[in-house]
Amino acid sequence: MDLTAISGEAAGDGGIAHGAILAEFAEAVWDDDEARLEAARQAVIDAMGPAALIDAAGVAATFNAIDRIADSTGIPIDAARIEPTADFRASLGIDAFPSRTAQEG
C-alpha cells in the first residue's frame, strides 16, 4: 500500500483495490460540491456495489466527527503509536498540521 494515498499524492489506486475511486469518494464527502459527490457515489456503486457505498459512508461519517472530538478535547497521540507512526507522520506532513502544534503548545 502506498501511504501517500492518504495525502492524495499517490498515482492511481495506491496499491488498494479501487483506491482511486474510494479516495475520490472521501474527498467528495469532505467537499461541498453535490454534483461531485453524486458522481463519486455512483462510481463506488458501479465498482463495488451498494453495500460498499453504505460501509464507506459509515467510515467517512465516523472520521469526519472523530477528528473533531480529538481536536476539540486536545488529546495527545497515544504513547504506543508515537514511535511506530513517526516516519509516516513526518513524510506526509502531518506533524506540521496546526492541530499537532496545538497539542504540543
Add this chain to the structure above:
Amino acid sequence: MATTLYDDAPLDVRADIRAAHAQRLDEIASPGTWFDAKTRVAIAAEARNAKGCKLCADRKAALSPFAVDGTHDSLGEQPQTIVEVIHRIATDPGRLTQRWYRNCLESGLTEEEYVEIVGVTCSTISLDTFARAAGTGRLPLPAPKAGEPSRERPAEAKPDDAWVPWVAAQDAGERWGDQFGPAASNIRRALSLVPDEARAWFDVVDTQYLNAEQMRDFDTMHRAIDRAQIELVAGRISFLNQCAY
C-alpha cells in the same frame, strides 16, 4: 432498537447502522448529564446551522481565525459562548487551540458542559455526514423529552494530558476499566468526563466503522470494503480535516 429510519432511502442501510442512529437521536433528545433535552436538541440544530454562518466562513478564509471578530449567525436559542463552541468545532476544527478552549471556560462554560457540547455536536455531524455520503437524506431531529440532567461527574476524572479533564487509564479502576482502562485508546477516553456521551458516541463508531475487537482482527472482512479500503477512506478524511491524532 426497532426503527423506520432510512425506510425511504434509495439504498438499503445496514440494520445495525439504522439502530445505532435511532438510538443516538433518541439520546440527543433525552436529558443528558449537564443539559436538558431541549438544550441538547438545540445544540444539534445549531451544529446543522453552522455551515451558513458568515463569521465562520470569514474565519475559515483568514490566515488566523482569531484575527476575525464578529457575531455568529445562529438560530438564537443558545448563548454566543455555546454557539462559538459548536460553530468552531463544526467549521474549523483543525485550528482549535488550548487557549481558545480556556477562553470558552472563562466565558462561563463549565468543563463538563463543554464536553457534552462536543459529544452532541460531533454525533450530529457524524449522522449528517453519513446521510450526505450515502445519499439518504438528513434525518429530522426528534422532539425533546422531559426530565432533568443527571449532573453526575465521575470522581475519577482529573486534569491530565488532554485539554479537558478525563478518566486516565491508571484511574479507571473497576467502574470504568472496560471503557477507559489501559486497553482503551486516548480517543475512547476523550469524552470520559461525561461518560454517557463517550459510551453513546462509541456505540455509533463501533457500528459505522469497527468495534475494538474488529479493529484488532485483520484476518476477517467485517464490511463490504476490506481493511485497506476502510483505512484509506478514514485516513483521507482525517488528512483533509488536518487532524494530527
